Amino acid sequence: MIPVDLGTLLALLAGAGLAAVLGSWAWIDRRDALLVDPRRLRSSFACARCGRIYTRGRAREEAPCPGCGANNGRLRL
Numbered sequence: 001m002i003p004v005d006l007g008t009l010l011a012l013l014a015g016a017g018l019a020a021v022l023g024s025w026a027w028i029d030r031r032d033a034l035l036v037d038p039r040r041l042r043s044s045f046a047c048a049r050c051g052r053i054y055t056r057g058r059a060r061e062e063a064p065c066p067g068c069g070a071n072n073g074r075l076r077l
């Protein structure tokens with residue numbers, strides 16, 4: 001066995017732990033991005049005339065209200 005002092009061993013363990021944390025972090029981040037993206041493409045609108053909250057499939061700046069037909073701008077959150 002290769003002689004390794006305690007400091008080097010701890011540094012190696014810390015490095016491996018950090019790599020594992022960063023790796024799973026990146027994986028979770030990517031998974032969340034894939035889960036969230038389809039919803040992000042939807043635009044939310046609040047009708048100024050009747051107060052209805054509605055969404056439209058694609059990102060767009062304006063959409064008519066399904067309740068009263070008034071044209072409303074996209075909600076910015």
Ligand SMILES: [Zn+2]
Binds near residue numbers: 047065069
């Ligand atoms: Zn409306």
